[in-house]
Amino acid sequence: MNCRDAIEILDRMIFEEVPANVSFMQHLNTCSSCYRAYTDALKAREVMNLVRNSEPMLRDPGELTGNIMAAISKGPVKTFVVPLLLTRLLVAASVVLFILFGYEQYGIVKKISSLERQCVEIKPGSRYSDLLQQASTMNINEAGISFSELERRLYTEKGRTPLSALFMKKQLDQRNKK
Amino acid sequence: MPENLQETIGCIRNGDHTAFKKLVEMYQQPAYRLAFRILGNEEEAKDAVQESFIKIWQKIGSYDSSREFIPWMYRILANTSADRMRTIRRHEWVPIDLVSQKLVALQQRDQGTPADNHDLAILIKGLAGKLPETQKMVFILRDVEGMSSEEVEAITELTGNAVKSNLYHARKSVRERLLRILEKERTIK
Structure with missing residues (x-):
């Protein structure tokens, strides 16, 4: 046995019972520093035993019991346990609602994005704005005009339906493809 | 049961x-x-x-x-x-001198005389007072209360490996404290 192994045994010895080991005792007989560590470990173990075996005294246990009983005497034991099936149903319902809500929100965001793209196209010099200029006597090359405002003005000017602007754009796109 | x-x-x-x-x-x-x-x-x-x-x-x-x-x-x-x-105050610092004095007092009391709670508290704080919470809990349950590893796992809800790891580190700290306390005790006696 070497010193490293011996020290490992000594470290454990302080806190727990270690079975007798002949090679360990033989090493102690030959190594003075490990022997000194052994005597220290024995004293350390005595301190641990002292801590373990010293019972802290509970002064006036009757008073403690009385306090506990007074505290609990305010009412009967009430317990409510949520049935497991109900919990699972609630979780399943929450998941379904989350998915439906998420899907709906996705649809709305997609529509808004599409409308925003269309609004961007209504800018000075674009073919769409040129077409609308032809369709209306209004000068609608105004910076910052919204799509809904454009539709509203077209409706007012020519009595067309609000969808007319989209229809004209579609026609323009088809013409450009040809 | x-x-x-x-x-x-x-x-x-x-x-x-x-x-x-x-x-x-x-x-x-x-x-x-x-x-x-x-x-x-x-x-x-x-x-x-x-x-x-x-x-x-x-x-x-x-x-x-x-x-x-x-x-x-x-x-x-x-x-x-x-x-x-x-x-x-979680990490109550207790001077080594005081811990050693209390150790001597506990060792020298008559057999059968209950340990003084204050002396015992100082000794325990001196050994384990500065340990992190989980290490202290595992050390007290395992090495002071003498519970088995399975009991410690059941009480702390830690895994077996976590108990071993915390115990290893706690023992290392406590060992160092013990040797310092014993060193000081020699000068008192």
Whole structure:
């Protein structure tokens, strides 16, 4: 046995019972520093035993019991346990609602994005704005005009339906493809 | 679980105060011992025991009777003591000189004379007062209370490896403290 192994045994010895080991005792007989560590470990173990075996005294246990009983005497034991099936149903319902809500929100965001793209196209010099200029006597090359405002003005000017602007754009796109 | 304890718990579930008082009288001393060793303070330990038994009364309906009652009870006590430990000065520094003096006093008292609570508290704080919370809990349960690894796992809800790891580090710190205390003790004697 070497010193490293011996020290490992000594470290454990302080806190727990270690079975007798002949090679360990033989090493102690030959190594003075490990022997000194052994005597220290024995004293350390005595301190641990002292801590373990010293019972802290509970002064006036009757008073403690009385306090506990007074505290609990305010009412009967009430317990409510949520049935497991109900919990699972609630979780399943929450998941379904989350998915439906998420899907709906996705649809709305997609529509808004599409409308925003269309609004961007209504800018000075674009073919769409040129077409609308032809369709209306209004000068609608105004910076910052919204799509809904454009539709509203077209409706007012020519009595067309609000969808007319989209229809004209579609026609323009088809013409450009040809 | 002993039949008597099983019957007692059954009665407590039905709201029997007498049965609960019997449980308190049976276990308040070991509960106080554990709380004292964790907290190192008489009054805090008493408060922790009182709070724990009230929680046991309130939660007895949720106790799973297929599991051991004592680890369940000790888990409530350990958690309550740990909560209290956080609200008081957790890392109380105790000078080595003072710890060594108290050690000498405890060693020299007459056999049969109960240990002075204050001296014992100083000694325990001197050894384990500066350990992190989980290491301290594992050390107290395993090496001071003498519980098995399985019992420590049940009470702390740590895995076996976590218990081993925390115990290893706690023992390393405590060992160093012990050797320093013994070194100082030699100069006192």
